[in-house]
Amino acid sequence: xxxxxxxxxxxxxxxxxxxxxxxxxxxxxxxxxxxxxxxxxxxxxxxxxxxxxxxxxxxxxxxxxxxxxxxxxxxxxxxxxxxxxxxxxxxxxxxxxxxxxxxxxxxxxxxxxxxxxxxxxxxxxxxxxxxxxxxxxxxxxxxxxxxxxxxxxxxxxxxxxxxxxxxxxxxxxxxxxxxxxxxxxxxxxxxxxxxxxxxxxxxxxxxx
Numbered sequence: 001x002x003x004x005x006x007x008x009x010x011x012x013x014x015x016x017x018x019x020x021x022x023x024x025x026x027x028x029x030x031x032x033x034x035x036x037x038x039x040x041x042x043x044x045x046x047x048x049x050x051x052x053x054x055x056x057x058x059x060x061x062x063x064x065x066x067x068x069x070x071x072x073x074x075x076x077x078x079x080x081x082x083x084x085x086x087x088x089x090x091x092x093x094x095x096x097x098x099x100x101x102x103x104x105x106x107x108x109x110x111x112x113x114x115x116x117x118x119x120x121x122x123x124x125x126x127x128x129x130x131x132x133x134x135x136x137x138x139x140x141x142x143x144x145x146x147x148x149x150x151x152x153x154x155x156x157x158x159x160x161x162x163x164x165x166x167x168x169x170x171x172x173x174x175x176x177x178x179x180x181x182x183x184x185x186x187x188x189x190x191x192x193x194x195x196x197x198x199x200x201x202x203x204x205x206x207x208x
Contacts, residue, residue, distance in 0.1 A: 062151065075097070094140065097137070164176065
């Protein structure tokens, strides 16, 4: 029976460097496709006081020696969560998926109205740009354990690109399309993904 356990200290394979650069390529590829201002490449892998915590959140070990089936199961889970797989490589064990969603938030729209009213009282109408649209991305990499060839680790990163609408400040217009990148560290999202992946890997292994 397949089981999963948190793994925050997975060993590197000999081709780990190649996989790391593939992962970076897919993340940056997603940014380029959205025309977002590019962050520095090293920022994605910069060690911070919370790096270990994030790695544990994003990584699980699976008791399977079939990397191809693991990638297939991962893609199936992402499809089930509403993503579309955009890039995949079984050679290096990576894939990237994305989905489009509205980014409208009730709180932002209330704040927009409040600022407009305050500005009107002061004689200067201000329309604050609010979030309109977002692209949620998932980039995943698999790696065989050096200590146990019958096990693979899966690490997935979720992040989103957000586009703002237009606005104005007095007679000055603020054009739409301002963009920002946010890494996603919501534990529920990762727990949901890995719970579904554990089940999917089990079904793949037993051809159910």
